[in-house]
Amino acid sequence: MSFQNPVFIPGPTNMPEAIRKACDMPTIDHRSPLFGQILHPARAGVQEVLKSETAEVFIFPSTGTGGWETALTNTLSAGDTVLAARNGMFSHRWIDMCQRHELDVQIVETPWGHGLPADRYAEILSADKEHKIKVVLATHNETATGVKSDIAAVRNALNAAGHPALLFVDGVSSIGSMDFRFDEWGVDVAVTGSQKGFMLPAGLAIIGFSQRALDASKTAGLPRTFFDIADMTKGYAANAYPYTPAVGLMNGLLLATETLLKEGLENVFARHTRIASGVRAAVDAWGLELCAASPDVYSDTVSAIKTPIGFNATDIVTHAADHYGVAFGVGLGEVAGKVFRIGHLGSMTDVMALSGIATAEMCMVDLGLDIKLGSGVAAAQDFYRGTTGYSLKSAA
Numbered sequence: 001m002s003f004q005n006p007v008f009i010p011g012p013t014n015m016p017e018a019i020r021k022a023c024d025m026p027t028i029d030h031r032s033p034l035f036g037q038i039l040h041p042a043r044a045g046v047q048e049v050l051k052s053e054t055a056e057v058f059i060f061p062s063t064g065t066g067g068w069e070t071a072l073t074n075t076l077s078a079g080d081t082v083l084a085a086r087n088g089m090f091s092h093r094w095i096d097m098c099q100r101h102e103l104d105v106q107i108v109e110t111p112w113g114h115g116l117p118a119d120r121y122a123e124i125l126s127a128d129k130e131h132k133i134k135v136v137l138a139t140h141n142e143t144a145t146g147v148k149s150d151i152a153a154v155r156n157a158l159n160a161a162g163h164p165a166l167l168f169v170d171g172v173s174s175i176g177s178m179d180f181r182f183d184e185w186g187v188d189v190a191v192t193g194s195q196k197g198f199m200l201p202a203g204l205a206i207i208g209f210s211q212r213a214l215d216a217s218k219t220a221g222l223p224r225t226f227f228d229i230a231d232m233t234k235g236y237a238a239n240a241y242p243y244t245p246a247v248g249l250m251n252g253l254l255l256a257t258e259t260l261l262k263e264g265l266e267n268v269f270a271r272h273t274r275i276a277s278g279v280r281a282a283v284d285a286w287g288l289e290l291c292a293a294s295p296d297v298y299s300d301t302v303s304a305i306k307t308p309i310g311f312n313a314t315d316i317v318t319h320a321a322d323h324y325g326v327a328f329g330v331g332l333g334e335v336a337g338k339v340f341r342i343g344h345l346g347s348m349t350d351v352m353a354l355s356g357i358a359t360a361e362m363c364m365v366d367l368g369l370d371i372k373l374g375s376g377v378a379a380a381q382d383f384y385r386g387t388t389g390y391s392l393k394s395a396a
């Protein structure tokens with residue numbers, strides 16, 4: 001691997017120099033007001049990125065997976081029913097975590113490449129007259145398949161059924177890169193991590209709780225210690241943690257939120273859409289298809305690209321690493337060997353994306369696929385020339 005080339009994996013993402021440096025700081029006393037000067041603005045910054053006025057933000061030394069566990073263990077009791085769709089590796093893993101916590105998961109099996117079936121959710125929720133379902137899980141962006149789902153539609157399904165279940169959203173590969181509206185969508189728990197849209201190293205679970213989710217935590221029976229939000233809340237009141245926080249990462253998170261908000265969330269989202277559209281233009285020019293079944297579910301943070309039957313897509317990833325020092329994502333689970341993934345989120349520019357497209361193209365030609373060198377690059381160049389978002393003013 002080269003330490004100079006950008007990575008094109010959908011997390012961890014490339015780190016802007018300033019954010020990387022912000023993580024590198026001298027030791028401070030994490031039980032002093034000085035720590036509060038990092039903690040409180042970082043939490044406020046996350047709240048703004050979530051587009052929420054009221055979400056209670058918790059930051060744990062962990063990863064997105066710890067965020068899932070925070071969501072479940074603080075709000076549910078063993079035997080509680082949870083509704084979830086399985087349409088990729090990440091929704092699968094969250095379901096698996098529910099089951100290991102002795103929750104009863106009503107699983108809606110959904111073809112990989114499709115979004116969450118909000119209409120099925122609506123039917124199931126209206127049929128649940130006794131309100132046995134306590135929580136609805138929704139993976140906003142399935143990183144394994146490059147599929148985004150319509151969270152507003154899931155909220156509408158809940159509302160249409162007059163169902164009181166809480167709505168938990170995995171936004172690990174969308175928050176900070178794709179439009180996410182905590183308040184407007186009536187999200188009760190939002191989960192993310194530090195190493196995707198926030199452009200930091202892995203190491204933080206970042207979670208937002210609504211008032212209803214906080215209320216549920218008062219009676220939730222699942223055991224929790226490290227991820228107990230009540231302990232964390234007590235800590236925050238004293239500028240502290242129930243244990244030792246990852247201070248450097250949190251200082252990085254503070255700068256990451258400032259950076260995103262300075263660029264402007266809508267500009268950040270537009271940049272991701274533009275870069276992703278260029279990648280999709282390249283895929284089209286190669287004559288290949290995305291795993292995502294239709295344009296309405298195309299993810300703006302990761303593209304999972306199907307390779308021809310009989311070809312092992314993982315070879316592209318191995319070859320790119322071995323010959324060009326560039327990282328792409330392999331296919332996971334059901335689509336292992338069938339797709340390779342280009343991550344295009346976080347600190348990413350048109351020009352960086354072009355280098356990834358060019359590298360993928362070289363690999364595919366090296367490995368004997370019937371692809372014309374330069375075809376994808378040219379398609380993306382055409383797209384980026386007409387839509388470039390670069391301006392001296394926005395250059396960081």
Ligand SMILES: *Cc1c(COP(=O)(O)O)cnc(C)c1O
Pocket residue numbers: 011063064065066090139141142143170171172173193202
């Ligand atoms: C990366 C990812 C996770 C897991 O996060 P970790 O930080 O690796 O624990 C969960 N959900 C989605 C959608 C992801 O992309």
